[in-house]
Amino acid sequence: MCNAYKEIRFAGWLVALGLATFHAVALAQVSAGSGAFPVRPLKLVVGASPGGNVDITARITARRLAELAGQPVVVDNRPGAGGAVAFNSVRQAAGDPYTLLMVPTGFTTGVALNPNAGYDPVKDFTPLSTVSYFSYALAVGAQSPLATLRDLLAAAKARPGTIAYGTGGIGSGQHLIAELLSSAGGVQLVHVPYKGGTAPMTSLISGQIPLVVEIESMLAPQARAGKIRVLAITGPNRSPLLPDVPTVSEAGVRDFVVQGWLGVVGPRGIAPEAVKKLNAALRQTVTDVEVVAAIEKGGAVARASSPEEFLSLIDSDTRRWSKVVRDAKIQIR
Known part of the structure; x- marks a missing residue:
């Protein structure tokens, strides 16, 4: 009997809670549509x-x-x-x-x-x-023989599965963009995932990896310092941060904009x-x-x-x- 009473009270509490939630949302919608929003x-x-x-x-x-x-x-x-x-x-x-x-x-x-x-x-x-x-960008080391995106794509086609690129991790925006570019450019690049942070950039500068995909604003200071070479920007227009760097579309992969x-x-x-x-x-x-x-x-x-x-x-x-x-x-x- 006691347990049944508790169950009835609990059920009533749930109904009350549901009604209170419904009314709270309804009031929010009414106030939003009444001209008073936000109050x-x-x-x-x-x-x-x-x-x-x-x-x-x-x-x-x-x-x-x-x-x-x-x-x-x-x-x-x-x-x-x-x-x-x-x-x-x-x-x-x-x-x-x-x-x-x-x-x-x-x-x-x-x-x-x-x-x-x-x-x-x-x-x-x-x-x-x-x-x-x-926008994102692709960059190689300052001493890399790859001077342009066309050079990169040509090398990747000549030696499939030999050019690696670093990103901040599996499934990161950088990873997905590189995979999209690989597909659009008809090449096979090798993904080297890092655990975020500046590790990919450090590895690029030290020559441990030949390529990175990164947000352009992260690459710009290193490019201006002469430590890396940015090959292309993924956006629709050239960047004021790197005005001399072409877009991917300009550099050889038509209509590629990300x-x-x-x-x-x-x-x-x-x-x-x-x-x-x-x-x-x-x-x-x-x-x-x-x-x-x-x-x-x-x-x-x-x-x-x-x-x-x-x-x-x-x-x-x-x-x-x-x-x-x-x-x-x-x-x-």
Whole structure:
């Protein structure tokens, strides 16, 4: 009898909790659509530890967004599982316009590398706006006989499976880009994964490996110091950091354009009026002179988008990287 009573009370508590959650989300949606949004602090979740590029960009964005919204924007770092811990925490906040998420390109690669990631980047979220874009680059040692990307591709075709490249790890953006380039260029390069950090660069400079793929802003100082030679940039245009370096498309692989990016999404089910207001605030944020300067200082380009444009980018990148992972048979052990 006592156990039955406890079960009835527990069931009633669950129903009450469910109703409270439903009403909280409903109230958030009503306030978002009533013209009063936002009426309380917003949270910007980041799937990385403090101090990294994603975190720094999130804090730059949050600071200006808070000024425009008239409410605090609290950055909530939730690292783990390649960002999936943060992504899933926001996924579970369906309909809540006060819970936002700063997403990197890894948001789209994570589901390709881990089928059990627990989230769908296209279906489970509401894209709000991109914030920044950045390019990658290929570099060889300063004394390398490979002077151009064409030289690299010719050598790789002449000696398949003999030219190695270093990256920060299996499944990293650098790894996936190198595999995509190998496929587009019709060559077979050998991946040498490191455990992140500066190890690939150190090995390149010391001559232990002949090639690295890295974010261009990480390569630029070493290139200017004459320690390495950058062969090509993966973006659509030449970089102001390395203006004499051609794009991959210019250097021999036509129509090859790959960029990394950061943007802000919310959970699915956000009221359209809240989406409109958040997009407008983010557009103002990303075009702010101080924000643009801070993002450029980090080696990226500030660029906002419409929700529809961002959704298209997320969808196309998810498809692209899923194909690369399948074709290259990439597995994270």
